[in-house]
Amino acid sequence: MPYATALRCRECARTYPLSPIAVCEWCFGPLEPTYDYAGITAALSRAEVATGPPSMWRYAPLLPVAAEGRIDLGAGFTPLVRAERLGAALGLERLWVKNDTVNPTGSFKDRVVSVALTAARQFGYAVAACASTGNLANSVAAHAAAAGMPAYVLVPADLEPAKLAASAVYGATLVAVEGTYDDVNRLSAELVDCHPDWAFVNVNLRAFYAEGSRTLAFEVAEQLGWRAPDHVVVPVGSGSQLTRIHRGFAELAAVSLLEEVPKVRVSGAQAAGCAPVAQAFASGAAHVRPVRPSTIARSIAIGNPADGGYALDVVRETGGAVASVSDEEIVAGIRLLARTEGIFAETAGGVTIATLAKLAAAGVVEADELVVAYVTGNGLKTVDALAGSSGPMVTIPPRLDAFAELVGEAR
Numbered sequence: 235m236p237y238a239t240a241l242r243c244r245e246c247a248r249t250y251p252l253s254p255i256a257v258c259e260w261c262f263g264p265l266e267p268t269y270d271y272a273g274i275t276a277a278l279s280r281a282e283v284a285t286g287p288p289s290m291w292r293y294a295p296l297l298p299v300a301a302e303g304r305i306d307l308g309a310g311f312t313p314l315v316r317a318e319r320l321g322a323a324l325g326l327e328r329l330w331v332k333n334d335t336v337n338p339t340g341s342f343k344d345r346v347v348s349v350a351l352t353a354a355r356q357f358g359y360a361v362a363a364c365a366s367t368g369n370l371a372n373s374v375a376a377h378a379a380a381a382g383m384p385a386y387v388l389v390p391a392d393l394e395p396a397k398l399a400a401s402a403v404y405g406a407t408l409v410a411v412e413g414t415y416d417d418v419n420r421l422s423a424e425l426v427d428c429h430p431d432w433a434f435v436n437v438n439l440r441a442f443y444a445e446g447s448r449t450l451a452f453e454v455a456e457q458l459g460w461r462a463p464d465h466v467v468v469p470v471g472s473g474s475q476l477t478r479i480h481r482g483f484a485e486l487a488a489v490s491l492l493e494e495v496p497k498v499r500v501s502g503a504q505a506a507g508c509a510p511v512a513q514a515f516a517s518g519a520a521h522v523r524p525v526r527p528s529t530i531a532r533s534i535a536i537g538n539p540a541d542g543g544y545a546l547d548v549v550r551e552t553g554g555a556v557a558s559v560s561d562e563e564i565v566a567g568i569r570l571l572a573r574t575e576g577i578f579a580e581t582a583g584g585v586t587i588a589t590l591a592k593l594a595a596a597g598v599v600e601a602d603e604l605v606v607a608y609v610t611g612n613g614l615k616t617v618d619a620l621a622g623s624s625g626p627m628v629t630i631p632p633r634l635d636a637f638a639e640l641v642g643e644a645r
Contacts, residue, residue, distance in 0.1 A: 238298035267298040290449040309344035314457040319574040340612035341369035346446035353442040354433035365422035368397030375406035451482025462496030464603040471534035473545030501554035503589030505529035509558035531581040559588040578613035
C-alpha cells in the first residue's frame with residue numbers, strides 16, 4: 235500500500251480521503267497528497283533505492299499509489315549530463331543537464347502519466363483521457379495502450395504534426411479542438427462530469443498525476459551523490475513541475491535521504507509569447523494574470539497556468555527568478571545545446587537553455603553554483619521549429635574532386 239495518507243487542500247488545509255477529487259469542495263483550492271514520512275524513512279534507505287528498478291519507480295514509497303500493478307513503460311532515471319562545453323559557453327563552472335528527452339515517449343510527461351494511470355487502474359476507471367499541448371497526449375496514448383485502456387486525448391487544432399502522429403499511432407482517439415490549450419482544458423473539465431468512468435489525468439486525477447514530477451528532484455539528488463544542487467532552472471507551463479521539483483528536494487530531507495533540508499534556488503523559464511509568470515515576477519505582482527499564447531514553444535504555452543501563483547511563490551522564496559525568451563532565442567537555445575552536448579531538445583528545452591543563458595549573463599545564475607537545467611522533451615517532436623534553417627549547407631555532384639574542393643574551402 236502507498237504511504238500517502240490523505241489529500242490536503244493547498245489553500246485551506248482541509249483533508250479528504252485518497253480519492254479522485256479534482257478540487258477542494260470548500261474553497262476550490264488544489265489538492266495534493268500527504269505522506270507518512272516516518273513510515274517512508276523506515277522503509278526507504280539509500281541502499282534500498284540503489285537496488286530498485288532503473289526507473290522512477292525506485293522511489294515507489296514516495297509516490298501516492300501502490301507500486302504493485304503499476305502502469306510502467308520505464309520512465310525516469312534519465313541521464314544527468316555534466317555539461318562542460320555548454321557551461322563554458324555560458325560562463326558556468328558546474329552545469330548539469332537533466333536529459334528527459336530519452337523517456338519512452340520522449341518527454342517528462344511519462345513520469346506523471348505512469349503515476350496517474352496507475353491511480354486510474356486502482357480506482358477502477360475504464361477510459362484514459364487528457365487535455366494536452368502534445369507531450370501529455372503522446373504519453374497517455376502510449377500508457378493506455380500498454381494498460382489495455384481506450385484513450386481519448388484532446389489537443390489544440392494547430393498542434394505540431396509530429397505530436398499528432400505520436401498520439402494517433404497508439405490507437406487513441408485524437409480530438410482536435412479549435413482554440414488554445416486553455417480552451418481544451420476548459421472543455422475537459424466539463425467532460426469529467428459527463429463521463430464519470432473516464433480518468434482525465436490532469437483534471438480529476440491531477441492530485442496524483444502532478445506527484446510524478448517530484449521524481450525529477452529525487453533522481454538529481456541521487457545522481458549527484460545524494461546532494462542537492464545550488465540552483466535549478468525549470469521550464470514553466472502550468473507551473474506544477476517547478477513546484478514539485480522544489481518540494482521533492484525538501485522531502486528527501488524529511489525521509490533522511492538527504493542529511494539536511496537543502497537550500498535550492500529555483501528559477502523558471504518561459505517563452506515571451508506566453509509568459510504570465512515571468513511578467514508577474516518582473517512587475518512584482520502578487521498574482522499571475524492570464525495571457526493569450528503566441529509562441530513556437532507550444533508544449534508550455536499555457537496562458538492561464540493552474541500552478542502559476544505557487545510557482546511564483548517558490549521562485550521568490552528561494553531567491554530565484556523567472557525570465558522569458560523570444561522565439562528566435564528559443565531556436566538558438568536548441569542549437570546551442572545540440573552542438574555543445576549532443577542533446578536535441580524540443581522548443582521547451584530551448585526555452586530552458588536560452589533562459590539559463592540570459593540569467594547567467596545577468597548574474598542571477600552564479601558562475602560557481604552547481605546548476606541543473608531541466609530539458610524535458612525530445613527535439614524530434616518539434617522539428618518544424620527549425621524549418622528553413624536546418625537543411626544541407628551545400629549540394630555537390632558525386633565526384634571526389636567536388637568533395638575535395640568543398641573540404642579545402644572549409645579549411
